[in-house]
Amino acid sequence: MLDILRIQEKYFMKFTLKKTNIQNRNVVIYLISDLLAKALPFLFIPVLTKYLTPEQYGNIALFNIGVETFLIIIIMGGNSYYKIEYPKFKDPILSLYIIIYNVTLLFLVFFILSIVIWFFYERIYIIDVLPLILLCAYFQSLFYLYISYYQCNEKALVVGMVNLFFSLSSSLLMILFLVEFKQAESSRYWSLLGGLIASVLLLGSILANKSNRKYKLVNKIDFELIKFGVGVFPHAVSWWARSGMERLLIGWFLSVSTLGIYSLAMQLTSIMPLFCNAINQALMPRIVRCLNDNKIEETKKILVKSSLIVAIACVFSSVVMPLFLGYVLNDRYHEALEYLPYMILSFVFQGVIIIYTNVLYFYKQVKYLSVATFGTSCVHLLLSMLLIKINLNVYSVIISSVITFLFASIVLVRKAYQIMSERY
Numbered sequence: 001m002l003d004i005l006r007i008q009e010k011y012f013m014k015f016t017l018k019k020t021n022i023q024n025r026n027v028v029i030y031l032i033s034d035l036l037a038k039a040l041p042f043l044f045i046p047v048l049t050k051y052l053t054p055e056q057y058g059n060i061a062l063f064n065i066g067v068e069t070f071l072i073i074i075i076m077g078g079n080s081y082y083k084i085e086y087p088k089f090k091d092p093i094l095s096l097y098i099i100i101y102n103v104t105l106l107f108l109v110f111f112i113l114s115i116v117i118w119f120f121y122e123r124i125y126i127i128d129v130l131p132l133i134l135l136c137a138y139f140q141s142l143f144y145l146y147i148s149y150y151q152c153n154e155k156a157l158v159v160g161m162v163n164l165f166f167s168l169s170s171s172l173l174m175i176l177f178l179v180e181f182k183q184a185e186s187s188r189y190w191s192l193l194g195g196l197i198a199s200v201l202l203l204g205s206i207l208a209n210k211s212n213r214k215y216k217l218v219n220k221i222d223f224e225l226i227k228f229g230v231g232v233f234p235h236a237v238s239w240w241a242r243s244g245m246e247r248l249l250i251g252w253f254l255s256v257s258t259l260g261i262y263s264l265a266m267q268l269t270s271i272m273p274l275f276c277n278a279i280n281q282a283l284m285p286r287i288v289r290c291l292n293d294n295k296i297e298e299t300k301k302i303l304v305k306s307s308l309i310v311a312i313a314c315v316f317s318s319v320v321m322p323l324f325l326g327y328v329l330n331d332r333y334h335e336a337l338e339y340l341p342y343m344i345l346s347f348v349f350q351g352v353i354i355i356y357t358n359v360l361y362f363y364k365q366v367k368y369l370s371v372a373t374f375g376t377s378c379v380h381l382l383l384s385m386l387l388i389k390i391n392l393n394v395y396s397v398i399i400s401s402v403i404t405f406l407f408a409s410i411v412l413v414r415k416a417y418q419i420m421s422e423r424y
Contacts, residue, residue, distance in 0.1 A: 026156035030278035033160025037167035038274050041267070044171055049264070049333050051178050052185075057260030059185045061247055063129060064263075067192070070137035072236045074107050076229030079144045083284065084361050085224075086152040087292060093207065096149050097218045100142060102225055107138040132189050139196035146203035151281055159281070162203055170195025234370035237377075245381050246397045253388045262394050265336035268325060269343045275313055276351035279306050284358055291362045296420045303355055303416070310351035318344040342398045349405035352413060359416040363423075372411045380404040 052060075078099045089095040114130045121127040143166070150158045170191045177187035247266075251259040283306055290299040318341040325337060353373070360369045380400050387396030 026154055026282040029156035029160050030282045031275065033156075033163055034274045034278045035271070037160075037163045038271050040164075040167045040171050044175055045264075045267075047175060047179070052260075054257035054260030054332065056185050057263055058251060058257065059125070060188045061259055061263035062126060062251070063133065063185070063189060065247060066126060066130070066133040067136045067140065070110065070134055071140050072233070074103055074110065074134075074137050075141040075144060076103065076106065076225060077232040077236060078103055078141070078225060078229065079148045080232060080361060081225055081228045082145065082148045083152055084288070087288070092149065092152070094218070096145060098220050098222050099225060100145055101218045101220065102222050103138075103141050103145065105221075107134065107141070110134055111138070129189060132193065136189070136193050136196060139193065139200050142200045143196055143203070146200065146207065149207065150203075152285065154285055156282065158206065162199055165202060166195050166199040169198050228366065231366040232370060234374035237374060246384055246401070249381070249384055249388065250394060250397060253385075254392065254394070258394065261333060261336050262339070262397075264333050265339040265343060268321065268336065269340060269347065271321075272314055272317060272344055272347035273350060273354075276310050276347065276354050279309060279351075280354050280358070283355075287358045288362055291359065291420075294423060296423060299359070299420065300417075303359070306355050307352050310355070311348045314344055314348045314351070318342075339394060339398060342395070342402065346398070346402045346405050349402070349409040352409040353405070356409075356412050356416045359419060360412065363419050365415065365419065368415060369412070372408055372415070376404045376408040376411075379407075 048057075082096065082099055085095075086092060111131065111134050114134050117127060118131060126133075147159055147162065150162075173191035173194050174187045177183040177190055181187075183190070247259055247263060250262050283302055287299060287302055290296075290302065321344065322337045322340045325340070357369060360366070380403075383400040383404065384397045387400055390396070
């Protein structure tokens with residue numbers, strides 16, 4: 001009997017060590033591939049700032065806001081739903097196709113409406129590109145859903161390679177349209193759509209070759225997905241309310257040129273949420289398993305360690321990035337460097353929110369999550385408007401963002417520990 005227990009313990013230790021090695025490897029793969037995927041567009045920033053004026057950069061920012069908005073609506077939180085429910089799926093691939101079917105139905109409704117609206121209001125800039133915005137949002141939804149499958153299977157190499165492929169293809173297409181065909185803002189629109197379509201086709205073909213089973217056309221409405229999507233919608237909108245609405249406020253109260261400079265600063269700082277997401281992507285399967293097995297203490301250690309890593313990375317980047325980027329940016333955009341340290345430091349709190357949100361997702365506390373994030377986003381917008389009216393500059397938005405992110409992170413961390421303590 002003792003020998004059997006020793007064998008079982010030895011097997012368990014080997015299994016645990018193997019899983020830990022896979023997770024550590026995945027963290028490295030996610031981090032390197034995501035950094036490379038973001039580094040590729042960074043390499044072309046000198047070209048973009050040469051051929052695009054701040055006003056044109058501002059128009060691209062408005063287009064991106066539109067894509068982000070409809071992405072939230074169309075995907076219905078489907079990627080988060082798939083990751084959380086993955087251990088319960090009897091057939092994960094079939095479940096993925098069911099979510100894709102539901103997402104496609106919603107896209108078709110909005111796309112048909114956009115065509116009708118376009119015929120009447122095509123002279124309005126944002127309406128003129130609305131069908132294109134919806135197409136980009138739809139293919140980005142499919143991209144995220146396919147990626148979710150490989151994240152759940154801990155296939156970090158596949159995820160990393162496809163992210164690199166998308167980044168490279170969309171960046172090269174944009175440079176081609178911008179430099180050779182003089183497409184200005186349109187270069188971003190068509191390159192984004194082209195890169196997304198190519199990436200979705202690549203992911204779809206990889207999955208089709210992997211699965212030997214032939215699936216019939218799926219036509220099932222997933223009401224659990226809809227319920228989850230409705231519950232998490234305010235939380236998803238809260239991120240858009242911060243990044244999207246604050247850009248609209250800057251364009252409205254200040255100028256489109258200032259919006260272009262601020263949007264470039266956001267692009268430069270995008271490496272930080274990317275870093276946070278890389279850590280989260282690699283650790284989320286482990287967090288979910290630990291919570292599922294009621295290993296609360298181990299879960300807490302993972303949450304604390306990952307939060308500390310994010311904080312250290314943000315502090316380091318806030319010092320180094322402005323010094324380095326001063327040598328590569330066009331003079332017209334040097335004002336963006338002044339915003340970087342403060343914007344990067346705010347990502348400490350955003351990273352904590354991303355990591356601890358996994359706990360609330362697992363325990364189906366999406367309503368609480370939505371109230372906390374959406375509520376603080378509304379406060380952020382009101383505070384930003386107040387501060388901008390008092391002092392007409394971008395720092396008003398940045399200060400408001402830091403304060404409200406800090407408050408949201410405190411609220412969510414407290415709730416996560418409260419829930420885990422109740423289950424312990």
